[in-house]
Structures are given as C-alpha cells and as structure tokens.
Amino acid sequence: MSFLGRVFFESPIWLGGFCFLLFAVSLFVRRRGSEAVRRWAVPGAIGLTAALFAVQRLVVTEAEEVRARLGRLVAALEGGDDDIASLISDRYDSEGMDHAAVVSMLESVRARIRIYDTRFHRQDVAFESGGAVLVAAARTTVRIDNEVGQVHWGAWRIGWAQVAGEWRITSIRPVMIDGASVTNLREVVSWIR
Secondary structure, eight states: OOHHHIIIIIOHHHHHHHHHHHHHHHHHHHHHSOHHHHHHHHHHHHHHHHHHHHHHHHOOOHHHHHHHHHHHHHHHHTTOSOOGGGGBOTTOOBTTBOHHHHHHHHHHHHHHEEEEEEEEEEEEEEEETTEEEEEEEEEEEEEETTSOOEEEEEEEEEEEEEETTEEEEEEEEEEEETTEEOOOHHHHHHHHO
C-alpha cells in the first residue's frame, strides 16, 4: 500500500499528524482569509478531521486483514479457541511440509508449550502476485512443560494467499530467533523437543 493509503486508512498516528497540520493551516488561513474563510476554516478542519477518522475506522485494508489473521494464529497458539487448521491454507508448501504436516507440528508444539504475552514490534505486509508476505518481529514468553517461562525475540516471514475470501498461511519461515539466524521451522521446533 502506498504511503498515503497507510496514512489515511491504517495508521491513526500518521492521520493524527496530518490532521494536526490541517488544523494549523486552518488557523493560518483564518488569520489571512476573507470573512467567510475566517468563519469556516476551523470548523471545516474539525469536521474534516472527524470524517477522516471515521473513514479510517470503517475501511479495513487487506494489510489489516492479514495482520488480524496473524493475530488469530497467535491467539490460537496461546491457547485460544481458534482452530489452527482453519488458518493454514490447503496450498501450504514450505520445507517439504504440506497442510497436514504443518498443522500436526503446530498442534504438537501447542501441546507441550505455553506461549503468552506476545507483543509485535513490526508487521510489514507486502503484496505480490496473488498473495502477500508478512514480515513480523515479536517478543513472547515461552514456557516448555512446567519450566519457568523465558522471553524470546524473533522475526518471521509468513506467506499468505486469499482462499474463499479469507487470508490463509501458505508458508512460515523463521528469520531470526534470539539474535541467531534460523533457516527453517523444523529447527525451531527441534529446540522444544
């Protein structure tokens, strides 16, 4: 998505900055404009600000949909009600694993560990030929069996495809875990076993 699309549809902080500038311009124009401009500059800026925030609230971009689906995956791994299999595409193909293999792997991981307090620091979505790639950086606490939970940092590259109007995962590739470069999901899972 373009920078302007991100400003107007995805980021409340950027939109707030834009509206602050809009309000400053309206105050400047109010001092120098005609009587009608003076009367309507500030109320117009306030009205436009409210309208822009309402539009941003109502419009859900594809990037926001992908991020929401990632949130559902994390919630499922943290022990939520979501079914992991429903978030993974039937066309999953990564590291020689298909849909059934990756779902089985994630379910076995979920049975042995408890993941909680996940915080994302980056969620960049790029769209390419019929799909999307999300690069996510996050911190989470992981407790294996009954051990004390430990905080881990990681970066992940997750491929997505739209299936029946929903975004589903087509590949999961770790990039880095706790500062160490990692090349595949099986390596991360082997640390748990």
